[in-house]
Amino acid sequence: MRSVKSYRAPQNPNRESMPHPLTARRSARISGRVRVPGDKSISHRALILGALAIGRTRIAGLLAAEDVMATAQAVDELGAEVTQKDGTVEVLGQGVGGLRAPQGPLDFGNSGTGSRLMLGVVAGHDMRVEFTGDASLCRRPMGRVLTPLITMGLQVEAQGEGGTLPLTVRGTGDILPIEYDLPVPSAQVKSAILFAGLHAPGRTTVIEPLATRDHTERMLAFFGAELHAEDKAGGGRAVTVCGDAELHGAALSVPGDPSSAAFLIAAALICPGSDLVVENVLMNPTRTGFLDTLREMGASIEVLDLRDEGGEPVGDLRVKAGPLKGVRVPPERAPSMIDEYPVLAVVAAFAEGETHMAGLAELKVKESDRLAATAAGLEACGVAVRIEGDDLIVRGRGAVKGGALVETHMDHRIAMAFLILGLGASEPVTVDDVTMIATSFPGFAALMTSLGAELA
Numbered sequence: 001m002r003s004v005k006s007y008r009a010p011q012n013p014n015r016e017s018m019p020h021p022l023t024a025r026r027s028a029r030i031s032g033r034v035r036v037p038g039d040k041s042i043s044h045r046a047l048i049l050g051a052l053a054i055g056r057t058r059i060a061g062l063l064a065a066e067d068v069m070a071t072a073q074a075v076d077e078l079g080a081e082v083t084q085k086d087g088t089v090e091v092l093g094q095g096v097g098g099l100r101a102p103q104g105p106l107d108f109g110n111s112g113t114g115s116r117l118m119l120g121v122v123a124g125h126d127m128r129v130e131f132t133g134d135a136s137l138c139r140r141p142m143g144r145v146l147t148p149l150i151t152m153g154l155q156v157e158a159q160g161e162g163g164t165l166p167l168t169v170r171g172t173g174d175i176l177p178i179e180y181d182l183p184v185p186s187a188q189v190k191s192a193i194l195f196a197g198l199h200a201p202g203r204t205t206v207i208e209p210l211a212t213r214d215h216t217e218r219m220l221a222f223f224g225a226e227l228h229a230e231d232k233a234g235g236g237r238a239v240t241v242c243g244d245a246e247l248h249g250a251a252l253s254v255p256g257d258p259s260s261a262a263f264l265i266a267a268a269l270i271c272p273g274s275d276l277v278v279e280n281v282l283m284n285p286t287r288t289g290f291l292d293t294l295r296e297m298g299a300s301i302e303v304l305d306l307r308d309e310g311g312e313p314v315g316d317l318r319v320k321a322g323p324l325k326g327v328r329v330p331p332e333r334a335p336s337m338i339d340e341y342p343v344l345a346v347v348a349a350f351a352e353g354e355t356h357m358a359g360l361a362e363l364k365v366k367e368s369d370r371l372a373a374t375a376a377g378l379e380a381c382g383v384a385v386r387i388e389g390d391d392l393i394v395r396g397r398g399a400v401k402g403g404a405l406v407e408t409h410m411d412h413r414i415a416m417a418f419l420i421l422g423l424g425a426s427e428p429v430t431v432d433d434v435t436m437i438a439t440s441f442p443g444f445a446a447l448m449t450s451l452g453a454e455l456a
């Protein structure tokens with residue numbers, strides 16, 4: 001058994017000064033039968049809940065990407081030892097409230113999810129912790145998670161300008177339960193509050209305006225917490241966790257990440273003659289907005305063998321290339337496909353007619369301003385695109401010119417989306433840097449190449 005530190009995904013210390021460009025060329029067909037790496041959201045939560053449980057948690061299929069390895073490292077430094085053996089990762093849980101102060105700062109790299117979820121965990125422990133991350137993470141808003149956690153008892157001792165990382169916080173053993181209306185639909189904020197609520201006496205309730213991914217709720221119940229969820233009028237939900245909780249170590253298997261599968265699906269749709277099966281993809285309804293939208297566009301996507309695995313629906317997806325038409329994507333669908341908009345915009349460029357994606361304000365505060373980066377990349381590739389307020393409107397003409405160098409702004413999803421565009425475009429497309437792809441999808445280029453993609 002080895003500590004997770006010894007197998008941490010290699011990080012490039014010169015990342016910001018050594019960009020690694022990659023070029024995508026028009027590809028004949030994308031075909032085969034493959035799996036994508038484990039779901040990132042479930043992987044973070046499995047490590048965190050494993051640390052808060054009593055006893056050992058065994059995780060099969062954990063995503064071995066930089067974002068998740070940062071969470072594994074943080075959990076390990078907080079005293080819940082993380083080891084791996086034969087592809088299974090094991091966390092030695094310390095029980096709710098049982099973690100200890102780390103020796104140094106916790107570095108979450110590029111990961112919004114890891115840092116925000118762990119702020120909720122630290123809030124319930126009597127300890128002082130410094131949170132830091134890379135240049136992108138240090139620009140992202142933390143006030144959305146700090147505001148409710150401060151109400152519960154967290155103290156912020158130092159912070160970057162405007163409430164950003166690096167942050168020094170002091171948690172408390174006397175955290176208070178709250179009822180909180182989320183001002184933005186964010187699963188990260190909801191989860192941070194529920195994790196803090198595990199330590200509080202009484203019931204902590206989060207009311208969300210639109211239902212966001214519910215992995216925290218499913219996994220809390222799976223680990224033995226008492227939890228209630230109630231649907232609200234207009235698509236919202238109220239989720240309550242009972243505090244002073246006792247969680248028990250569990251064995252779980254992480255399904256394939258639908259946000260990673262999205263790139264393969266998009267490639268198969270736009271490269272003529274493609275016929276692709278992506279196996280073992282998470283089909284949780286709070287994550288399937290991308291598939292729903294593609295079907296409305298006319299895509300041929302079949303779900304084979306829909307099954308339940310460890311409390312989450314999973315299926316194999318068969319995708320075939322074919323003509324697509326533009327559609328209107330309503331704002332209330334955004335939480336169920338928030339990370340898929342850049343690649344949906346790419347697919348929309350190959351469709352016939354206008355695709356209007358409404359209500360994308362949250363895209364502006366991701367690893368980059370994805371609304372601006374997506375529009376700029378499409379424009380550089382000769383696609384008619386415009387931003388109206390928080391909406392992105394793409395006029396598809398059935399074909400895309402390409403022939404551009406696209407700026408990724410150090411954002412993994414922008415890099416992958418525009419490599420996919422290059423596979424279907426008439427002229428090659430180069431993205432300026434693919435280093436960041438390792439934060440969510442290790443082995444992306446090799447997997448795509450094995451399916452017929454021309455990447456070099």
Ligand SMILES: O=C(O)C1=C[C@@H](OP(=O)(O)O)[C@@H](O)[C@H](O)C1
Pocket residue numbers: 040041042113185186187188189191213338339362
């Ligand atoms: O909770 C999660 O695991 C995530 C929630 C989403 O962020 P928000 O909560 O900010 O919408 C998403 O963009 C991110 O990749 C993962």
Ligand SMILES: C=C(OP(=O)(O)O)C(=O)O
Pocket residue numbers: 067110111112113114339366367413440
């Ligand atoms: C937004 C993302 O992740 P995070 O917020 O965890 O950095 C993402 O993976 O697209």
